Amino acid sequence: MRLAQRVEELPAYLFAEISRNIAEKRAQGVDVISFAIGDPDLPTPDHIIDALTKSARDPANHRYPESEGLLELREAMAGWYKRRFGVELDPQHEILPLIGSKEGIGHIALCFIERGDVALVPDPGYPVYAVGTALAGGEPYYVPLTEENEFLPDLDAVPEQIARRAKVLWLNYPNNPTGAVADRDFFERAVAFARQYDIAILHDGPYSEVAFDGYRPTSFLQADGARDAGIEFHSLSKTYNMTGWRIGMAAGNATVIDALMRVKSNLDSGIPQAIQRMAIAAFEGSQDCIDEHNRIYQGRRDRLVGALTKLGLRIRPPLASLYLWVRVPEDTTSVQFATRLLDEVGVVVTPGIGYGPSGEGYVRLSLTIPDERLEEGVRRMESLAGGWAQ
Numbered sequence: 498m499r500l501a502q503r504v505e506e507l508p509a510y511l512f513a514e515i516s517r518n519i520a521e522k523r524a525q526g527v528d529v530i531s532f533a534i535g536d537p538d539l540p541t542p543d544h545i546i547d548a549l550t551k552s553a554r555d556p557a558n559h560r561y562p563e564s565e566g567l568l569e570l571r572e573a574m575a576g577w578y579k580r581r582f583g584v585e586l587d588p589q590h591e592i593l594p595l596i597g598s599k600e601g602i603g604h605i606a607l608c609f610i611e612r613g614d615v616a617l618v619p620d621p622g623y624p625v626y627a628v629g630t631a632l633a634g635g636e637p638y639y640v641p642l643t644e645e646n647e648f649l650p651d652l653d654a655v656p657e658q659i660a661r662r663a664k665v666l667w668l669n670y671p672n673n674p675t676g677a678v679a680d681r682d683f684f685e686r687a688v689a690f691a692r693q694y695d696i697a698i699l700h701d702g703p704y705s706e707v708a709f710d711g712y713r714p715t716s717f718l719q720a721d722g723a724r725d726a727g728i729e730f731h732s733l734s735k736t737y738n739m740t741g742w743r744i745g746m747a748a749g750n751a752t753v754i755d756a757l758m759r760v761k762s763n764l765d766s767g768i769p770q771a772i773q774r775m776a777i778a779a780f781e782g783s784q785d786c787i788d789e790h791n792r793i794y795q796g797r798r799d800r801l802v803g804a805l806t807k808l809g810l811r812i813r814p815p816l817a818s819l820y821l822w823v824r825v826p827e828d829t830t831s832v833q834f835a836t837r838l839l840d841e842v843g844v845v846v847t848p849g850i851g852y853g854p855s856g857e858g859y860v861r862l863s864l865t866i867p868d869e870r871l872e873e874g875v876r877r878m879e880s881l882a883g884g885w886a887q
């Protein structure tokens with residue numbers, strides 16, 4: 498048989514490789530501590546699980562769901578947008594539930610990208626933006642996010658002929674992997690750029706509720722003109738510790754939502770209804786869990802930033818997201834640094850190069866690790882101290 502070239506050309510999924518390395522070390526008997534993967538360690542709150550157990554026994558939830566999701570769910574999502582961001586959305590035309598936001602982020606390329614089209618993607622960035630583009634036959638163009646520019650893309654630096662070929666601009670704030678945040682003013686500049694070149698903006702915002710020091714992240718849809726320019730992806734994964742249940746949404750421009758709905762209705766049959774009931778409970782129930790989780794993450798952030806700074810590494814404490822983006826010592830690559838930590842002390846961090854060429858020089862540490870494992874990880878890194886300065 499002959500596989501399609503698009504499959505042959507797929508890059509190895511970064512985390513698959515990391516998992517393999519970890520498995521190898523564990524097989525050798527090493528007690529590996531992983532700061533690599535952004536997957537909340539805390540359980541899904543009880544009141545959300547209760548909605549699942551209740552609806553699991555209802556035969557109405559045993560049949561094919563509708564692709565566009567329960568109207569009640571779309572109304573709950575619209576209600577949340579209104580309460581949280583003051584953004585009014587029409588649940589019939591401006592919201593589409595997704596089987597986790599990654600699913601929609603991958604499929605949306607089919608709505609815009611034809612052979613030879615360009616997608617502007619952040620570098621470093623979540624790998625799915627570029628991979629979805631490539632699977633649809635297009636070309637990702639990497640827009641660097643640099644520390645000098647607060648990890649925001651310099652849209653004026655995108656070459657004119659690239660901007661003309663581009664169909665979409667991907668943005669992601671609070672940002673994975675850099676932890677950077679964006680304000681309304683930045684989003685409005687992006688809208689102006691998108692209007693100039695007739696580009697759709699696709700904003701990925703799964704970390705809008707993971708924030709510290711009282712900071713409240715902005716929704717792209719709060720920007721003037723956002724609804725004409727594009728959509729925002731959102732997820733319950735990081736907000737309510739629901740990565741395993743697979744549910745998220747797209748919200749905003751009705752034409753884009755309709756296009757994504759048409760693609761999806763031909764490929765999947767929606768989200769299991771009992772899980773849709775969990776999402777309704779999450780959006781409409783008490784939001785106290787969000788502050789509780791953030792307090793825990795903030796404590797871990799402070800502990801790690803303090804320890805790593807003492808060890809001579811340079812970090813800016815993030816205001817949001819689940820990640821520390823740490824500069825590695827001069828004369829070391831991100832892979833060398835990560836390899837050394839794994840080989841010498843059994844600690845896993847993600848090399849920045851895995852998120853794109855501009856990720857070189859950094860490693861990413863996730864805050865989704867239980868406190869006692871974090872402490873042990875810190876102790877082990879301290880045992881290497883002095884070692885990595887030279």
Ligand SMILES: *Cc1c(COP(=O)(O)O)cnc(C)c1O
Pocket residue numbers: 535596597598599600623669673701703731732733734735740743744745
């Ligand atoms: C975790 C993550 C997602 C995916 O979330 P799901 O809804 O679980 O698919 C999307 N984008 C970014 C940047 C993420 O870090």
